[in-house]
Amino acid sequence: MSEPKPNNATLGVWLVGARGAISTCVAYGLAGIVEGLSEPIGLVTENEPLNQLPLVAYENIVLGGHDVCCRSLNDSGSELVKSGVLPAGLVEGAAKRAASFDANIVPGLLDGPDVGFADLHPRSAELGSAAPMEQIQQMKADFEAFRKEHNCDHVVVINVASTEAWRDECEEWASLEAFEAALAAGTAQPASTVYAYAALSSGCAYINFTPSRGSSIPALRELAEKNGLPHCGSDGKTGETLLKTVLAPMFKARALRVLAWQGYNMLGNRDGEILNEASHRQGKLQNKDEALRSILKDPDMHSHVAIDFVPSLGDWKTAWDFIHFEGFLGAKMSLQFTWAGSDSALAAPLVIDLARLAGLALQRGEKGVMKHTASFFKAPLDGTTHDFHAQYTALENYAKG
Ligand SMILES: NC(=O)c1ccc[n+]([C@@H]2O[C@H](COP(=O)([O-])OP(=O)(O)OC[C@H]3O[C@@H](n4cnc5c(N)ncnc54)[C@H](O)[C@@H]3O)[C@@H](O)[C@H]2O)c1
Known part of the structure; x- marks a missing residue:
């Protein structure tokens, strides 16, 4: 295979939720790779044939972002060192690069005036209750200032902020005209949609790694x-749902009838x-249930997913799944798995992959949903399949051209 073509463009990656655990791992992880302190393990774009794409070089990625809290990146890094996710040596060795990212973080937009966060930035609280047009104007000005200051050829905005309260679909979301009329009339919208609107009106690509609407x-x-402009989402597929969408096609292909799929998740972080x-x-x-149902297509299957908060686990999540299934002659069998992983270490490399893929899509002038990125998400916007193997083949085919 020939050497990949070098891409010397400067890619601005704007993280919404810049002081959170995923963003912190993205920042220290990228710095570690550039400084030669870490290996790019877990990065899908390092796989053949994706590594043949002319993706932006790691050292040409500049980070910036919004957050609603004032916690320093150094404090977020120390939390992850304590949890055993970030090596202390990496946080020390990458301190300079992390500080330059910290300097590019500005107050974000609180999702409504009533959301409580520790260390809330006063400007974020103010923006949370401002009129939508004022919110959009501020977000656009922030993207533009970042683009100019760092001479970015392209900017990708990635939502890695806390999951918003769920909003049912409303009439004004049905068309751009209706949405813009609602914005002009001052109707409050979920912060994730305001960020997405501002990004897509400022020439940026947009990626939604969260279950929020975006x-x-x-x-x-x-x-x-x-x-x-290109965009993709929603909700990164990093743990239980990844396994579900790998295993469910196997049951389907072997004509085994899944009677019940019980999933129990314990999360310990913010x-x-x-x-x-x-x-x-x-x-x-x-998102977790829909993926399974769409692959197995059996309305009689019993399924249940639960998520509990277990503070002592810190960044480590555990998923325990029990699958009860039926084989030939009605024989009942079961499969159980336990997945214990670092939430942020699983997510951060995918965020870097998505940023590089979106940078390339911008460079190539690709527009609309980035269908080839479906394997990264629990609820892919292309809506075709949840089968991980089929989704990954689509990504490989994109890379092969
Ligand atoms: N870790 C994973 O494997 C995984 C997988 C899928 C989805 N996600 C989603 O990614 C998101 C981030 O996860 P995390 O572990 O980094 O969370 P986190 O709580 O550590 O970080 C979220 C950050 O977002 C900030 N924030 C909250 N509201 C904001 C707003 N309106 N604007 C700007 N910043 C805001 C918070 O202050 C915080 O610093 C969550 O929505 C999570 O559900 C994570």
Whole structure:
């Protein structure tokens, strides 16, 4: 195989939720790779044939972002050192690069005036209750200032903020015209849609790694098409759902009947704490169940997913699944698995992969949903299949051209 073509463009990666666990791992992880302190393990874009794509070089990625809290990146890093996710040597060795990222983090937009966060930035609280047009203006100005200051050829905005409370679909999301009329009339919208609107109106690609609405609503899909910009989401597939979408096709292919699939998840970090609230958990539970149902297509299958917050686990999540199934002559059998992983170490490399793929899509002028990235998400926007193997083949085919 020939050497990949070098891509010397500067890619700005704007993380919404920049002081969170995933962003912290992205920042220290990238710095570690560039400084030669870490290996790019867990990065899908290092696999053949993806590594033949002219993706941006790691050293040409500049990080910036929004957050609503004031916690320093150094403190977020220390938390992850304590949890045993980040090596202390890496945090020390990458301190300079991490500090330059910290300097590029500005106050974000709180999702409504009533959301409580420790260390809340006063400007974020103010923006949370501002009119939507004022919120959008501020977000666009932040993206533009970052692009200019760092001479970015392209900018990718990635949502890795806390999961928002679930909102049922509403009429104004059905078209761009209706959405823009609602914005102009001052109707409050979920923060994730405001960030996505601002990004897609500022020439940026948009990626939604969370279960929040983001660019999934029809109005914003329309905006991406209209402005010729790529976007993808929703909700990173890093643990239990990854295994579900790998194993369910096997049951299907062997004509084994799944009678019941029970999933129990324990999360210990800030994300787990937020998901402990029923209204924030709803989107995540929906995505986990929908993936299974769409692959097995059996309305009689019993399934249940639960998420509990277990503070002592820190960044380590555990998923325990019990699958009861039936084989030839009605023989009943079962499979159980336990998946114990570091939430942020699983997610961060995928965020870097997605940023590089979106950077390439921008460079190539690709617009609309980045269908080839479906394997990264629990609820892919292309809506075709949840089968991991089929999704990954689509990604390989994209790379082969
Ligand atoms: N870790 C995984 O494997 C995984 C998988 C799929 C999805 N996700 C999602 O990724 C997101 C981030 O996860 P995390 O573990 O880094 O969470 P985290 O709680 O450590 O970080 C989230 C950050 O977002 C900030 N924030 C909250 N509301 C904001 C807003 N409106 N604007 C800007 N910043 C805001 C918080 O202050 C916090 O610093 C969550 O929504 C989570 O559900 C994570």
